[in-house]
Amino acid sequence: MNEKKINILKLIAKTIVYAFACFGVLFILMLLGVLSLMSPKSRLADMPASAVLTIDFNQNYGELRQDDFLAEFTSSSVYSVFDLVRAVNVAATDEKVKAISANVNTTNLSLAQIEDISEALKYFQSTGKKIYLFSNTIGSFGGGTKEYYLASLFDEIWMQPNADIGITGINIEVPFFKNILSKIGVEPEFYTRYEYKTAVESLLSAGFSKNYKQELEKLASGLFDELSKGIALNRKKDINDIKKAIDSAPIFSQDALQEGLIDKLAYRHAFEKFLKQTYNAELFDITDYMGHIDTAQGKNLKKIAFLVLDGVIESGESSNNPLNDTVIGSQTVLSQLKELSLDKNLKALVLRINSPGGSYTASDEIRAALINLKQEKNIPIVVSMSTYAASGGYFVSLAGDYIFAEPSSITGSIGVLGGKMVFKNLFDKLLINWGDIKYGKNAGILSFNQKFTPSERDVFNRSLDLVYEDFTSKVSSSRNIAFKDMDHVARGRVWLGIEAQKLHLVDELGGIQSALLKAKELANITSDDKFTIEYYPRRETFQERLTKFIETGGNLPMMKVFQGFDDIKVLRRLKYDAALPPFVIKM
Secondary structure, eight states: HHHHHHHHHHHHHHHHHHHHHHHHHHHHHHHHHHHHHGGGSSOOOOOOEEEEEEEEETOOBSSSSOOOOOOGGGSSOHHHHHHHHHHHHHHOOOTTEEEEEEEEEOOOOOOHHEEEEHHHHHHHTTOOEEEEEEEEEEEEEEEOHHHHHHHHTTEEEEEOOTOOOOOOOOHHHOOOOOOHHHHHTTTEEEEETTOOOOOHHHHOOOSSHHHHHHHHHHHHHHHHHHHHHHHHHHHHHOOHHHHHHHHHHHHEEEHHHHTSSSSEEHHHHHHHHHHHHHHHEEEHHHHHHHHHHTOOOOOSEEEEEEEEEEEEEEOOOOOOOOTTEEEEEEEEHHHHHHHTTTTTTTEEEEEEEOOOOOHOOOHHHHHHHHHHHHHHHHOOEEEEEEEEEEEEEHHHHHOOOOEEOOOOOOOOOOOEEEEEEOHHHHHTTHHHHHHHHOOTTTTTOOOOOOOHHHHHHHHHHHHHHHHHHHHHHHHHHHHHHHHHHGGOOTTEEEHHHHHHTTTTSSSOOOOOHHHHHHHHHHTTOOOOEEEEEEEESSSOHHHHHHHHHHHHHOOHHHHHHHHHHGGGGGGOOOOEEEEOOOOOEOO
């Protein structure tokens, strides 16, 4: 009887604990929901009659809008690069906006994204309005080259005394894992098409191959030239003087003033006082201004859809979890395109691509679905390339009628690779033996316990040949490039946008603003026509965000651990990957 009573008491205790736990979870979810609705970011500040728009480039402006509960309470902007470009363009003709004031120390924006934003800033300046920038340090003693390029776009650069400009140039770093993999008994077995498709060289080699080093040197040299020329043009200085300044950087603010790299030395309070007195205006945050633009969108107007594809391309659902790589899921994209196909007001689609590639089959599926939408709706598709639109990302762009890239966009990488990781030696070290029973000559082709047999290797390499032939033939047909010339532009070679234009891989240099104007032109939307631009993925409703929050566990770190077990499945299947190699560009 005593044992029975003890068990009953244990059951009651567990029930109480579980009840409180469930109540706690529900309470937290309800609290997050209420706070989301009450968040300062959801309440628009009143627009003053005379304003200087302020932009903080230290905030995280990504390609995708941050549309979840947690984004409401972070210091990052919930808005995207598209929203920033659009707001600057609208402000150019807004009589209430007198000037723009910006702030930058370090920014997550890539050089291509900065080039995109520069189009909007130049348009703003073309209306006779000025733009100013303040920084208390650019790059924090190093790694501030792209930040200074951004600063050079402004009419006046103000800087805090005793600070520095870290305009130190370009540095590309690549990790190589062959030695450590060999030490633990893991053997990568991958094959590529062709010699410049180097995405797995970090696994296969202990250092640069001749072709890999050649490609990265070309990439770094091109980026360095774009930065140097841009800064020299913006600051009206000789390019050799800029390169000399880079070699002597970091440069202290007092020296930068003497060399004409900045215009004024002052503290922030003096800078803000100058703006308020000069323009008799209030400082107004551009994110609040973006909110006013959102509320002003019309209904039942001709529509240009702006669809963002940001991340690694895979089959299945898209994900934008900050703990994982951002994923472009083919099934999610197909659902979005289905939604667009039902829109009677849709007249054009601008496809914004920021992807280093990924699954070839998923990329092909998205490309085909875009072409189907274009034919079904009889609309033009204009592509705007961001930081990357390479390999599988470039493959998707072939659906476009017209392709824009920034000079420093990374594109091309027309090629394919595939293979598997072999753990046989590791299992031997761990004294793990695997039994093996097979019916079928190539039944073990997916096994990570053994290398490909000669028969399996032949089949696999034949499949890579077929995929590469399909990729190059579709590029040849879509871009009107003779197939005999594809050997020069393909084989995995990586190109900057400025090179890709000369090779006819893209049509024109430009960004979001140029792509929207081209879409308007191709859709025969005249200057007298009223139209609207709608961003996709669209904002989710409160119920949708709540459901996603519950399903993902609120993006909690523990979910990352569980998802890691699913990632092991990747090692068990062959994937034809069309992706860029892993490298880090520091500038």
